[in-house]
Amino acid sequence: MLKEGLKLVISGPSGSGKGTIVKELIKSENFKLSVSATTRAPREGEKNGVHYFFKSREAFEKMIVEGELLEYAAFCENYYGTPKVFIEECVRAGKDIILEIEVQGAKQIKAIYPDAIFIFVVPPTLKELEKRLVGRNTETKEVIQKRLERAKEELSLYKEYDYIIINDNIEQAAKYIQEIVRIEKLKSHRFQEAISTLVNNQGGI
């Protein structure tokens, strides 16, 4: 039964730790990470279809025109986008696919995949968020202050999500997401076929 995989949108402010949680999750074979398409050249060791789908500018623009991308953006003169076909093939193959998305992009995805599960990763405190941003050692004080302000704004969008994960422990956060997936698969709308088999053929679920 329950053949279709789930689409999991994992989002949260910068510094919430969503990327680390995703890395933890994809250690399990049940999860697949959505692979982006890009027009930039492959770097050493990068494999087509694993790290990115590498496309020519013409091929990428054709994907845009034909509505094959869930979302896309231009960055440093290259395109980056999320091909729908990869997601949909994974789901049909029964894999749960993870889309790690910035807060601003999540709404766009809800319009296209209303059946996706939206998970919002939240830091335990703003102090902790600040600590993580400072710890990265990559941004100036000013940038960090801006990110904190933006995080506050983004946090107020929590209602757009189905579930909230307070990330004070990566393993626990990943465990919660695994449970969400298990429990979402017990939702009654997924049992139409199973119940009808049970009732009509006296077969097993």
Add this chain to the structure above:
Amino acid sequence: MLKEGLKLVISGPSGSGKGTIVKELIKSENFKLSVSATTRAPREGEKNGVHYFFKSREAFEKMIVEGELLEYAAFCENYYGTPKVFIEECVRAGKDIILEIEVQGAKQIKAIYPDAIFIFVVPPTLKELEKRLVGRNTETKEVIQKRLERAKEELSLYKEYDYIIINDNIEQAAKYIQEIVRIEKLKSHRFQEAISTLVNNQGGI
């Protein structure tokens, strides 16, 4: 945060094993079982407020008139019913309360408690259901046949429930229900206060 407990309605056809699952669940202190009110006399060892709330006929009829019962029925010249106040006190005290209800009664409860979680316990096969009903050794073949027919009808009501639990293993079924409770508490609508604390006071969630 997350102070309020959940109301769990556990239902399923006769022989689905819902009663055994409930017994397994209430071994945990987090769960409280809803206590019914009745006009019948206490049997030896039965304690008021534990096994039943023992009421006079007048007191029970007053509860009916004043809308204090979630549902009630008369059986062998006595009344049996579910007092709302007990459920609501438990929930306010942060306990998750279990209502074990026949399939026909569950709909009635949804109208009063739309925020309750509705769980439908289902046998793995009709053959297994039959085996369990026969194993009880309390009913005639005819009664068992009627129960099977009724189970088929009841199974077709699965869509009225939030979650389906296939009961081929009591411990696993109870574990799923515990996970449902844990995951339901991560639903975003329960985080209003927590997020506002996080954003406004820089406090912890």
